[in-house]
Amino acid sequence: xxxxxxxxxxxxxxxxxxxxxxxxxxxxxxxRTTGGWRxxxxxxxx
Amino acid sequence: MSTVLLVGAGATGARAAxxxxxxxxxxxxxxxxRKPDRAAALADALGAIADVxxxxxxxxxxxxxxxxxxxxxxxxxxxxxxxxxxxxxxxVADDRDGIAALxxxxxxxxxxxxxxxxxxxxxxxxxxxxxxxxxxALDRADEAHVAHVGAAGxxxxxxxxxxxxxxxxxxxxxxxxxxxxxxxxxIWFPDPVGERECEVVAPGVELLREAVPELERACVxxxxxxxxRPAVALLRRKPLDDGWAGARVEVWxxxxxxxDTVVYGVIERPAVAAGTVLAITAAALAGAxxxxxxxxxxxxxxxxxxxxxxxxxxxxxxxxRGVKAAVFEGFAVx
Numbered sequence: 001x002x003x004x005x006x007x008x009x010x011x012x013x014x015x016x017x018x019x020x021x022x023x024x025x026x027x028x029x030x031x032r033t034t035g036g037w038r039x040x041x042x043x044x045x046x
Numbered sequence: 047m048s049t050v051l052l053v054g055a056g057a058t059g060a061r062a063a064x065x066x067x068x069x070x071x072x073x074x075x076x077x078x079x080r081k082p083d084r085a086a087a088l089a090d091a092l093g094a095i096a097d098v099x100x101x102x103x104x105x106x107x108x109x110x111x112x113x114x115x116x117x118x119x120x121x122x123x124x125x126x127x128x129x130x131x132x133x134x135x136x137x138v139a140d141d142r143d144g145i146a147a148l149x150x151x152x153x154x155x156x157x158x159x160x161x162x163x164x165x166x167x168x169x170x171x172x173x174x175x176x177x178x179x180x181x182x183a184l185d186r187a188d189e190a191h192v193a194h195v196g197a198a199g200x201x202x203x204x205x206x207x208x209x210x211x212x213x214x215x216x217x218x219x220x221x222x223x224x225x226x227x228x229x230x231x232x233i234w235f236p237d238p239v240g241e242r243e244c245e246v247v248a249p250g251v252e253l254l255r256e257a258v259p260e261l262e263r264a265c266v267x268x269x270x271x272x273x274x275r276p277a278v279a280l281l282r283r284k285p286l287d288d289g290w291a292g293a294r295v296e297v298w299x300x301x302x303x304x305x306d307t308v309v310y311g312v313i314e315r316p317a318v319a320a321g322t323v324l325a326i327t328a329a330a331l332a333g334a335x336x337x338x339x340x341x342x343x344x345x346x347x348x349x350x351x352x353x354x355x356x357x358x359x360x361x362x363x364x365x366x367r368g369v370k371a372a373v374f375e376g377f378a379v380x
Contacts, residue, residue, distance in 0.1 A: 034376055034377065035374060035375050035376015035377060036374075036375060036376065037236045037237075037311055037372035037373070037374055037375075038372055038373055038375055039365075039370050039371075039372045040310075040361060040365065040370065040371050040372060040373055041365075044361075044373070045358050045359070045361060045362035045365070046358070
């Protein structure tokens, strides 16, 4: 019975950790560069 | 004044027709489609400038250029008829066999003294022109990566699906190579498209190489097949198509003795982007756009768009019509 309870506890903890890790993994992916887009204008076309 | 025959009145053809009708040097647009009622509806929408001809009839007289907005394999048949009539062609092409079929017309087109411009859409097409422009900004370019997402009509969606199913192809150190796995990569497009996972495909990479022949490494990536039915999106747990298309062109090389890169991006509604590129090319072939120049005087044969058109004047005309490319100005972060 004691072994069963320990197994249940370990399983519950693993489930909890799994949920936390999965939730944390759903964030935005960070690009390797930073900056911005500028529209090509007159000087770019000369 | 000039006349352009537009073959194909689908999503891309309809946008190209509007652009052609709005071009100052064009006074007649002749529309042909395998569905006569669709061609008639498009001609009605354009007004007095447009006529309709049956698609299986001989070429109408007085045509100065052909704009082909049909799938590339059908486009090769259209181009063959144009060669026989001695008329230059601008053709959209987005599948490997279709591109090969159009390029195979090179000898006939050269002998007839006309140009078959292959791949006049977003990618292939505008992507190759941007790659050429980026390569010209460097002292020497040796690597180019083009990626695109989105699709115009059902034929374009089918072409994306086919491209992702067929063996991929990339140019590495002077030889063709099939990457395994398929070179999945997260690509950042200008907003609102944002980041998309893309994979290496075969269609378009030959035309990219032709546009920038000095490349030692070249590849074309495409994003996931757009999903347009909510039930399918729900079942596959994928986002519904937002209606945008994007292209990102990254060219690496050397400038002022150091390694450097030029990154261009463009976003637009897919049919608008492809239709505008097609219309500008056809109008330039018809002689209606003297401001758009060619890289060599009066090119002949079958070539990719990026290899024959002057990138700077073409992009300027495209921007004047509202399809604006952007350059990424940034730096690496840890």
